[in-house]
Amino acid sequence: MFAEGIRIRSFHAGCAHEVKLPEGKTLLIDPFFRDSLSGGHTIEEVEGADYILVTHTHFDHELDLGYFAKKFHSLVFVGALSAFALLKYHGLAYDNVIPVYPGQTYAMKDFSLQIVGAKHNPSGGKTYSPETDIAKDAVGTEGHQECDTFGSMESVDYLLTTPSGFRMMTASGRTVWDEPFEISREKCPDLLLRQAGVRRDGGSLFSGEQVTARELAELLVRYRAKIYMPFHMDVIYKRWGKEKTEEYFKEVGRFVRELSAGSEFLFPEPWKWYRLGTAVEEEE
Numbered sequence: 001m002f003a004e005g006i007r008i009r010s011f012h013a014g015c016a017h018e019v020k021l022p023e024g025k026t027l028l029i030d031p032f033f034r035d036s037l038s039g040g041h042t043i044e045e046v047e048g049a050d051y052i053l054v055t056h057t058h059f060d061h062e063l064d065l066g067y068f069a070k071k072f073h074s075l076v077f078v079g080a081l082s083a084f085a086l087l088k089y090h091g092l093a094y095d096n097v098i099p100v101y102p103g104q105t106y107a108m109k110d111f112s113l114q115i116v117g118a119k120h121n122p123s124g125g126k127t128y129s130p131e132t133d134i135a136k137d138a139v140g141t142e143g144h145q146e147c148d149t150f151g152s153m154e155s156v157d158y159l160l161t162t163p164s165g166f167r168m169m170t171a172s173g174r175t176v177w178d179e180p181f182e183i184s185r186e187k188c189p190d191l192l193l194r195q196a197g198v199r200r201d202g203g204s205l206f207s208g209e210q211v212t213a214r215e216l217a218e219l220l221v222r223y224r225a226k227i228y229m230p231f232h233m234d235v236i237y238k239r240w241g242k243e244k245t246e247e248y249f250k251e252v253g254r255f256v257r258e259l260s261a262g263s264e265f266l267f268p269e270p271w272k273w274y275r276l277g278t279a280v281e282e283e284e
Contacts (some may be wrong), residue, residue, distance in 0.1 A: 005166035005190055005277035008229075012270040014060040015170065015231040017193065018046055022162050025050040025110045029170065029193070030061035031068050034139050041271050043067065051110075053158050054078040055170055056120055057086050058151035059135035059144050060234075066090035077106075077113065077158070082150035089147050100156060116157040116183055118172035126152070159187055166190050166277065171223065173197060173232070184223040191276055192223050196230035196249075210236065213248055217255030220265075227264045227276060228256055 007020035015030035026048030033043045049068040054076065055061060062078075069076055069092055078086050080099035087097050098106070102117035126132075128149055135144035157180060159169045167187055171180055173195035184192065198216055199208030211219075220228045230252075236245045246267070253265035266280055273283040 006162065006168065007273055007275050009271055009273045010231065010268040013234055015055055015193065021110050022164055023110050027051040027053065028068060029053045030055055031064045032060050032062060033064050039270065048072055049074045052076045054086065055118070055157065055172060056151040056155040057082040057147040059138065059141065059148055061151070062086065063135065063139070063141060069096060079154040079156045081154040082147065085146040085150050089144060102156060112161045114159040116159060117179055118155040118157040119174040120152060120155045120172060159183065159189065168193070171195065181222050184225065189225045191227045191229060192225035193229050193231055194220060195232050197232050197235045213251035214255045217252050217259055220256055221260040221263065225263070227266055227280060229266045229268060
């Protein structure tokens, strides 16, 4: 028997996901599509964006936010430190931006949202320089330096609970304190979205050595979720290629099921819809 929770699809670009909530509203997480394994898909296919959650303001997590926020008049949640830079870059209306702080809880009509303190993966010892423009270097977009600077300093995670009690949590790449684990254990999320690029000994996301499949599985099961779904696989695809990356995540899934009986590991196909509740179902 399938008990309804949410519908979700991953775009395999940063943490970009589209979520259909039980009451019909649409939520986007970290809208960035320029590195998506699109297979011919385009951002015009995204069906809505009543709400947008931004974990941090690096370009590969919000560069397409302005397109959606203006098209759908989205309500945008973003860390308070980064909120002004994001608003200024995308030309957002003040009323549509909610600056958030760890420890806050927002009671919306379609969900409740708890804000959790987080920490981005190490940036390899980089310091601020006005000449550095990582968005321009990566995708040819200029003027994003301020957002990218705040994105290296501030990151937040979210615990979303639907009116029916389905819980979804985002989890960042660096675990420098136990708060996310403690909150996850207390709330027992049905779905955990977790940064997949985890570097050994706190190394840089782009230069450090990726942990083994078993080590990543051991990290995941500490959250005690029911379903685990990785994100930011694009970074690993670029380093290893498609075949090795997919084999790695098959191993992660095997270890998750071995270490946590009854848990599921979902390595999603790009742009494919899944129904998540008390089980996982693919959609045609």
